[in-house]
Amino acid sequence: MTKFTPYWWDDQPPYNNSSELPLNADVVIVGAGFTGLSAAVTLSKSGCSVIVLDAEEIGFGASTRNGGMLGSGHKVSTQQAERKYGSEIAAQIHQEANDSLAFTTSLIKDNNIDCDLQICGRLRTSWVPQDQTNMSENLEKLKAIDYFNSNMIEPDLMSKSIKTDLYFGGQYYHDHGAVQPRKFHYGLYQLAIKAGAQVFGKNPVKKVNGVSNDIKDGFNVSTSYKTIHCKNVLIATNGYTRTSFSRYLSRRILPVPSFIITTEEIGIEKVQSLIPGGHCIVETRKRYCYYRATPCGKRIMIGTRAAMHAISTEKALPILQKTLTEIFPELAEVKISHCWTGFTGFTFSMLPNLNCNEGIYSAMGYCGNGVAMAPYLGHKAALKILNPQKRVTVFEDTILQSRPYYFGQPWFLPIASAYFRAYDLLDQYRRQRSLKKI
Numbered sequence: 001m002t003k004f005t006p007y008w009w010d011d012q013p014p015y016n017n018s019s020e021l022p023l024n025a026d027v028v029i030v031g032a033g034f035t036g037l038s039a040a041v042t043l044s045k046s047g048c049s050v051i052v053l054d055a056e057e058i059g060f061g062a063s064t065r066n067g068g069m070l071g072s073g074h075k076v077s078t079q080q081a082e083r084k085y086g087s088e089i090a091a092q093i094h095q096e097a098n099d100s101l102a103f104t105t106s107l108i109k110d111n112n113i114d115c116d117l118q119i120c121g122r123l124r125t126s127w128v129p130q131d132q133t134n135m136s137e138n139l140e141k142l143k144a145i146d147y148f149n150s151n152m153i154e155p156d157l158m159s160k161s162i163k164t165d166l167y168f169g170g171q172y173y174h175d176h177g178a179v180q181p182r183k184f185h186y187g188l189y190q191l192a193i194k195a196g197a198q199v200f201g202k203n204p205v206k207k208v209n210g211v212s213n214d215i216k217d218g219f220n221v222s223t224s225y226k227t228i229h230c231k232n233v234l235i236a237t238n239g240y241t242r243t244s245f246s247r248y249l250s251r252r253i254l255p256v257p258s259f260i261i262t263t264e265e266i267g268i269e270k271v272q273s274l275i276p277g278g279h280c281i282v283e284t285r286k287r288y289c290y291y292r293a294t295p296c297g298k299r300i301m302i303g304t305r306a307a308m309h310a311i312s313t314e315k316a317l318p319i320l321q322k323t324l325t326e327i328f329p330e331l332a333e334v335k336i337s338h339c340w341t342g343f344t345g346f347t348f349s350m351l352p353n354l355n356c357n358e359g360i361y362s363a364m365g366y367c368g369n370g371v372a373m374a375p376y377l378g379h380k381a382a383l384k385i386l387n388p389q390k391r392v393t394v395f396e397d398t399i400l401q402s403r404p405y406y407f408g409q410p411w412f413l414p415i416a417s418a419y420f421r422a423y424d425l426l427d428q429y430r431r432q433r434s435l436k437k438i
Contacts, residue, residue: 002317002335002336002337002338002339003337003338003339004313004314004338004339004340005338005340006064006065006182006260006338006340006342007260007262007294007299007301007337007338007340008064008065008068008180008181008182008183009064009182012182012183012186013186015057015058015059015186015189015199015201017058017199017200017201017202018193018198018199018200021051021198021200021203021223021225021226021228022049022051022198022228023226023227023228023229024049024228024229024230025049025050025051025198025228025229025230026043026048026049026050026230026231026232027043027048027049027050027051027230027231027232027233027234027385028050028051028052028053028219028221028228028230028232028233028234029050029051029052029053029233029234029235029236030053030054030205030208030221030233030234030235030236030237030245031052031053031054031061031235031236031237031238031240032052032053032054032058032059032189032199032201033054033061033062033063033185033236033238033374034063034184034185034188034370034371034374034375034378035236035238035363035364035370035374035375035377035378035381036052036054036234036236036378037052037185037188037189037191037192037197037199037375037378038107038188038374038375038376038378038379038382039234039236039363039378039379039381039382039385040052040192040195040197040199040378040382041188041191041192041195041197041379041382042378042379042382042383043197043382043385043386044192044195044196044197045195046382046386048386049196050192050196050197050198051197051198051199051200051228051230052192052197052198052199052200053200053203053204053205053221053223054199054200054201054202054203055202055203055204055205055240056201056202056240057201057202058189058199058200058201059182059185059186059189059201060201061238061239061240061342061343062238062239062240062342062343062344062345062370063181063185063370063374064181064182064185065181065260065340065341065342066181066258066342066344066370066371067181067258067260067280067290067291067292067301067303068178068179068180068181068184068292068301068371069122069176069177069178069280069282069290069292069371070101070104070105070117070176070177070178070179070371070372071101071122071173071176071177071280071369071371071372072097072098072100072101072173072175072176072369072372073097073173073369074093074097074350074351074352074367074369075350075351075367075368075369076093076349076350076351077134077138078090078093078094078138078141078142078145079138079141081093081094081351084349085397085398089394089397090145091145091146092394093351093394093395093398094142094145094146094148095145095146095394096376096393096394096395097373098146098147098148099376100372100373100375100376100377101175101176101372103372103375103376103379104371104372104373104375104376105117105119105175105177105372107375108179108184108187111187111191113183113184113187113188113191114183114187115179115180115181115183115184115186115187116178116179116180116183116295117177117178117179118177118178118179118278118295119175119176119177120176120177120178120278120279120280120292121172121173121174121175121176121177121277121278121279121280122172122173122176122177122279122280122281122282123153123161123162123170123171123172123173123277123279123280123281123282124170124171124172124173124281124282124283124284125158125162125166125167125169125170125281125282125283125284126167126168126169126170126171126284127166127167127168127283127284127285127427127431128168128284128427128430128431129168130430131168131284132152132155132168132169132170135152135170135171135284136152136171139151139152139171149173149174149175150171150172150173150174151171151172151174152169152170152171152172153169153170153171153172154169155167155168155169158170159276160276160277161275161276161277161279161281162274162275162276162277162279162281163273163274163275163276163328164274164327164328166326166327167283172279176280177280178280178292178295179371180295181371184371188375203223203224203225204223204224204245205221205222205223205245206222206223206224206244206245207221207222207245208220208221208222208233208246208360209222210358210359211229215358215359218230218231218232219231219232219233219359219360221233232359232361232385233359233360233361234360234361234362234363234381234382234385235249235360235361235362235363235364236362236363236364236378236381237249237345237364238253238343238344238345238364238365238366238370238374239253239255239256239342239343239344239345239346240255240343240345241253241255241345241364242408243407243408243409247407247408248357249357249362249364249400250407250408251402251403251406251407251408252347252348252365252400252401252402253345253346253347253364253365254345254346254347254348254406254410254413255310255343255344255345255410256305256308256343256344256345256346256368256413257305257307257308257309257310257311257341257342257343257344258303258304258305258341258342258343258344258368259303259304259305259306259307259313259316259319259320259339259340259341260301260302260303260320260338260339260340260341261301261302261303261317261320261321261324261336261338261339262294262299262300262301262302262336262337262338263299263300263301263324263331263334263335263336263337264299264334264335264336264337265298265299265337266298266299266300266331266334267298268297268298271293271297271298271299271300272297274300274328274330274331275292275293275300278293279292280292285424285427286420286423286424286427287304287305287420287423287424288304288305288368289302289303289304289323289327290302290303290304291303291324291327299337300324300328300331302320302323302324302327303320304319304320304323305420306319306320307319307414307417308413308414308416308417308420309410309413309414309416309417310341310343313339313340313341314339316339316341317336317339320336320339321336344366344367344368344370345364345365345366345367345370346365346367346368347364347365347367347398347400347401348401348402348403349365349398349399349400349401350367351365351367351395351398352364352365352366352367352373352377352395352398353365353395353396353398353399353400354377354380354381354384354392354393354395354396355396355400356384356388361381361384361385362381362400363377363378363380363381364377365400377393377395380392380393380395384396
């Protein structure tokens with residue numbers, strides 16, 4: 001019988017709240033995910049007293065619900081970034097994507113975090129021939145900016161990586177990898193506690209107010225139980241940012257759901273026969289499908305946006321099963337052990353952002369690429385709090401935009417779902433035309 005909770009949560013140790021919620025701190029962090037905990041580690045090691053608050057149980061959100069793919073990259077190509085920000089900023093955006101992967105990988109290794117880290121590489125597959133051309137051209141630009149350990153895979157060599165005839169080649173990222181995200185999050189939580197931070201779940205923040213008109217006087221952070229006075233506030237709620245808490249940020253972050261299933265155990269040999277390269281795999285299709293073997297090597301996990309708006313996991317399950325059997329027809333009769341969902345945070349720029357509005361800091365907007373980027377940007381946010389006058393990241397320059405039609409309730413996402421369904425049909429048509437030409 002399918003469980004509608006994350007596979008990653010099974011048989012994992014519980015989190016515990018710190019003993020007593022203090023009334024004062026140097027920094028209050030709202031959100032106990034990768035971003036908030038990473039910031040807490042850096043700030044605490046710098047001598048700050050830090051309180052981390054989460055509205056739900058610690059570890060409830062997307063940090064423990066994602067696919068666990070550890071990589072670099074953005075939803076925006078280098079060419080698109082150049083047109084919008086200029087060549088210098090575009091180059092820095094690419095460089096910091098690489099930096100985020102190096103930072104998070106080192107964070108895991110240097111602190112011996114037990115999270116099933118595998119540097120297994122990631123393969124981005126071309127759904128139509130034009131995707132292969134586009135990726136190849138973008139790769140040349142990226143390598144001209146900075147060292148980039150990646151290469152193109154021609155169609156006749158794809159069988160070494162994956163047992164399917166769906167794709168027209170791909171791009172391979174050698175340094176990308178995978179983690180068990182719940183274990184990684186728990187490891188970060190332990191690092192934050194060890195550094196001196198205090199972490200509390202089930203403590204929703206109701207309001208953040210300045211003590212006076214001068215932000216130097218600090219802030220009052222009101223929870224359901226107490227009001228905490230602090231010098232600085234960092235909001236790290238990403239896809240779980242709600243209008244009731246921050247109208248400013250909720251107008252600038254779109255909560256987009258992603259849905260994931262894992263198969264029952266099909267055995268190491270079967271998994272290796274389907275994914276012989278052992279890589280994480282993502283597609284170029286608009287629907288954004290991604291899959292990998294689980295750390296035990298006995299199951300396959302696959303995720304996609306079954307809808308752009310929130311739907312039940314029960315409704316999403318057959319959509320994901322159909323996607324799985326489209327890629328691997330021989331898994332048509334395999335049962336699904338787990339199906340779950342979580343919210344990613346998208347910005348209108350499609351890039352992460354480190355922001356300060358009325359003295360309140362925020363770090364979010366990973367657009368589905370947060371396993372490496374969120375700990376990195378949390379660290380950068382901490383450095384910004386410690387030295388406000390210093391520019392610490394290019395993501396201070398990716399403007400956190402709003403739209404006149406969006407007030408925190410994404411009423412248009414069902415329309416976006418219909419658009420992407422139509423685009424899927426167009427993708428299929430383009431693919432069939434390409435196959436006829438071969």
